Amino acid sequence: MPALRPVPPLAKVTAPEAWRDGPAGQAAVDAQWWRAFGDPTLTRLVDAALAHNTSVLAAVARVDQARALVTVADSARLPAINTVLGGAAARTPAGAAMVNSRSLQPELQASWELDLFGRLRDQSRAASLQYQASQAERDGVALSVAAGTAQAYVGLLALDAQLRITKATAASRAEALRLASDQARVGYTSQLQLTQAQAENESVLQAIPELELAIRRQENSLRVLVGELPGDVLRERRFQDLPVLPVPAALPSSLLARRPDVAQGQLLLAASDVNLAVRRADFLPHVTISAKFGSLLTNGRDYDPVTLWSLGGSVLAPVFSSGRLSAQVDAATAQRDQAAFAYRGVVLTAFSEVENALAGVTRLQTQMEHAQKRRDILARTLDFAKDRYQAGYASYLEVLDAQRNLYQTELNAVTLRQNQANNMVALYRALGGGWSAAAQ
Numbered sequence: 001m002p003a004l005r006p007v008p009p010l011a012k013v014t015a016p017e018a019w020r021d022g023p024a025g026q027a028a029v030d031a032q033w034w035r036a037f038g039d040p041t042l043t044r045l046v047d048a049a050l051a052h053n054t055s056v057l058a059a060v061a062r063v064d065q066a067r068a069l070v071t072v073a074d075s076a077r078l079p080a081i082n083t084v085l086g087g088a089a090a091r092t093p094a095g096a097a098m099v100n101s102r103s104l105q106p107e108l109q110a111s112w113e114l115d116l117f118g119r120l121r122d123q124s125r126a127a128s129l130q131y132q133a134s135q136a137e138r139d140g141v142a143l144s145v146a147a148g149t150a151q152a153y154v155g156l157l158a159l160d161a162q163l164r165i166t167k168a169t170a171a172s173r174a175e176a177l178r179l180a181s182d183q184a185r186v187g188y189t190s191q192l193q194l195t196q197a198q199a200e201n202e203s204v205l206q207a208i209p210e211l212e213l214a215i216r217r218q219e220n221s222l223r224v225l226v227g228e229l230p231g232d233v234l235r236e237r238r239f240q241d242l243p244v245l246p247v248p249a250a251l252p253s254s255l256l257a258r259r260p261d262v263a264q265g266q267l268l269l270a271a272s273d274v275n276l277a278v279r280r281a282d283f284l285p286h287v288t289i290s291a292k293f294g295s296l297l298t299n300g301r302d303y304d305p306v307t308l309w310s311l312g313g314s315v316l317a318p319v320f321s322s323g324r325l326s327a328q329v330d331a332a333t334a335q336r337d338q339a340a341f342a343y344r345g346v347v348l349t350a351f352s353e354v355e356n357a358l359a360g361v362t363r364l365q366t367q368m369e370h371a372q373k374r375r376d377i378l379a380r381t382l383d384f385a386k387d388r389y390q391a392g393y394a395s396y397l398e399v400l401d402a403q404r405n406l407y408q409t410e411l412n413a414v415t416l417r418q419n420q421a422n423n424m425v426a427l428y429r430a431l432g433g434g435w436s437a438a439a440q
Contacts, residue, residue, distance in 0.1 A: 002280065002283075002326055002329045002330075004276070004280070005333050007336070007337070007340045008337055008340060008341070010341075010344075011337065011340035011341050011343070011344050012344070013344045013347045013348065015252045015253050015255065015256060015351070016252045016351065017252065018252065019250075019252060019354070019355060019358055020355055020358075020359070021355075021358050021359050021361075021362070024247055024248060024249055024250040024251075024358060025246055025247025025248055025249055026246075026247075026249050027245075027246035027247060027248045027249060028248065028249065028434075029248045029249075029250075029258075029428060029431050029432065029433065029434040030434050031433065031434035031435070032434070033245075033248075033428045033433055033434060034046045034146060034149075034150050034425075036243070036245050036246075037150070037242055037243065037245070038237075038243060039153075039236065039237045039241075039242070040236055041153070041233070041234055041235060041236045041237070042149075042150060042153050045149050045153055045222065045226050045233075046146050046149050046150060048226040048227065048228070049145050049146065049148075049149045049225055049226040049227065050142055050145065050146060051227070052226060052227025052228070053145045053225060053226065053227050054227060055141050055144075055145060056138070056141055056142050056145055057227075059134075059137055059138040059141040059142070060138055062134050062137065062138070063131070063134045063135055063138050065134075066127070066130050066131040066133075066134035066135075067131055069127050069130065069131070070124070070127045070128050070130075070131050072127070073120075073123045073124040073126070073127035073128075074124050074127075076113070076120050076123065076124070077115055077120045077121065077124060078112075079110055079111065079112035080110065080111050080112070081108065081109070081110045082108075082109045082110075083106070083107070083108055083109070084105075084106070084107040084108075084109060084294070085104075085105070085106050085107070086104070086105040086106075086107070087102075087103065087104045087105070088102070088103050089101070089102045089103075090102075101298060101299055102298065102299055103296065103297065103298045103299075104296075104297040104298075105294060105295070105296050105297070105308075106294055106295055107292055107293070107294030107295075107308070108292070108293045108294060109290070109291070109292050110290065110291045110292075111288060111289070111290040111291075112288065112289050112290075113286060113287065113288045114287040114288070114289065116284075116285075116287055117281050117284040117285075118277075118281065119278055119281035119282070119284070119286075122274050122275075122277045122278045122281065123278050125274050126271045126274040126275050126278065129267050129268075129270050129271035129274060130267075130268075130271050132267050133263075133264045133267035133268045133271065136260045136261070136263040136264035136267060137260070137261075137264045139260040139435055140259075140260035140261040140264060143260060143429055143432070143433045143435060144429065145225070146429075146433065147425050147426065147428070147429040147433070148225060149222070149225055149226060150425045151421075151422045151425050151426075152218065152221060152222045152225055153222060153233075154239075154242065154418055154421045154422060154425070155218055155418060155422075156215065156218045156219065156222060156233060156235070157235065157237070157238065157239040157242065158239055158414050158415070158417070158418040159211060159214050159215045159218055160215065160235065160238070160239060161238070161239035161240065161414045162211055162411055162414050163208065163211040163212065163215065165407070165410045165411060165414070166204060166207050166208055166211060166407075166411075167208060169204050169403070169407045169410075170201070170204045170205055170208060172403075173197075173200060173201045173204055173403065174201060176197065176399065176403070177197050177198060177201050180193065180194055180197045180396055181194060193395060193396040193397055193400075196396075196397060196400055197396060197400055200400050200403065200404060204407070219231070219232060219233045239414065239417070239418075240417075242417075242421060244420065244421075244424070245421075245424040245425075245428070247358075247361055247424075247427070248427065248428060248431055250354065250431050252351065252354075255350055255351065255354060255431070255432075256347065256350070257436075258431055258432035258435060258436070259350050259430075259431075259432040259435065260432065260435050261346050261350070262343075262346055262347060262350055264346075265339070265342060265343035265346040265347070266343060268339045268342070268343070269336070269339040269340055269342075269343045271339075272332070272335050272336040272338075272339040272340075273336055275332050275335065275336075276329070276332040276333055276335075276336050278332075279325075279328045279329045279331075279332040280329055282318070282325050282328065282329075283318060283325055284317075285315050285316060285317040286315070286316040286317075287313065287314070287315050287316075288313060288314050288315075288316070289311075289312075289313045290310075290311075290312055290313065290314070291309075291310065291311045291312075292308070292309060292310045292311075293307075293308070293309045294307075294308050294309070295307055295308065296308055350430065353426065353429075353430035354427070354430040354431060356426075356430075357423055357424075357426045357427035357430050358427065360419075360420075360423040360426075360427075361423065361424070361427070364416065364419055364420045364423055365420065367416055368413070368416050368417060368420060371409065371412055371413045371416050372413065374409050375406070375409045375410060375413055378402065378405050378406040378409050379406060381402045381405070381406075382399070382402040382403060382406050384402075385398040385399045385401075385402040386399055
């Protein structure tokens with residue numbers, strides 16, 4: 001039997017002692033964290049996605065498949081009983097005459113492989129670990145779908161807010177353009193200022209159908225995400241009503257027990273270890289006990305059944321397999337190593353996702369504060385530009401420039417708020433979304 005090769009040292013990973021940006025918050029991670037947004041529409045969408053999303057349904061089907069394979073593996077450890085019914089009719093010579101004969105042979109067969117070396121037990125255990133891994137995968141898919149649905153809905157509300165800002169800007173610019181046209185007609189302003197005002201107005205008007213198209217596509221994507229045909233999405237809250245979710249509590253040492261994808265990687269690694277033990281057990285003898293019991297009935301007119309039975313056993317021990325068994329062990333070892341490296345990759349990704357989300361919490365908040373201050377300053381700048389223009393101290397170009405800057409800053413503020421919400425959703429997802437192994 002080949003020697004067991006240990007897990008490659010490069011596949012091991014150690015959790016960091018602390019996060020780069022210091023400790024996280026104090027809020028607990030609820031399994032239904034999306035309800036913290038307080039938006040009934042979002043809650044309905046996530047619930048619908050968890051029930052009807054095709055990726056979630058496929059993951060559930062994989063769980064059903066793994067459960068059935070556990071039954072298959074367990075059944076190999078128990079006796080197998082079969083019934084056999086054989087019949088024959090023949091016409092054969094007997095001296096100078098021909099004899100017709102008929103026979104019927106019902107039989108009950110049983111066989112049982114004695115699991116002396118634990119091979120069948122390990123097969124059953126490997127199937128059970130695969131089943132648990134499929135449950136963790138299903139939970140991971142559900143978590144990703146819930147997070148994706150929440151981010152898609154936040155994106156939809158953000159587009160609504162940008163459309164409202166754009167329409168309001170278009171209305172104010174239309175009024176300003178009317179005044180500029182009147183002043184250019186009497187020669188108070190130049191045609192250059194008028195054409196630039198017209199160009200700025202057309203730019204904003206162009207953005208309206210662009211945003212409407214983006215909203216329509218976002219609605220369709222969101223509906224497909226929740227397992228429905230494309231269509232409208234009801235909104236009961238405005239973008240500015242969305243609260244900022246609290247930063248959840250998290251320690252690096254506890255992260256590995258909080259994420260379903262990490263649990264899946266652990267279970268797959270454990271299953272590959274057990275499968276390796278199964279392949280090594282193929283070098284040991286297989287002991288099987290078999291039994292038969294039945295009757296033989298010949299020529300129905302002379303009904304006189306004969307009882308038949310047999311009891312025996314066999315020992316199958318490999319002697320020479322041209323390297324097949326050793327190659328199977330090598331393949332199982334390589335599969336175990338692949339599972340080990342895959343687990344390391346999942347763990348590294350998990351820590352990276354949490355670090356990225358935590359880094360975004362304070363930095364996005366700082367950006368948002370500066371954006372709001374800039375927006376207030378530009379609003380005052382626009383008032384000053386209008387006053388200077390009306391007093392004749394400045395051209396209308398200053399007003400256009402102030403309007404353009406304020407409009408862009410308002411759109412950027414919406415994008416920053418969207419990034420904040422998406423980053424917090426990503427943090428809840430990175431921390432496992434309240435998942436626990438006991439909840440499977």
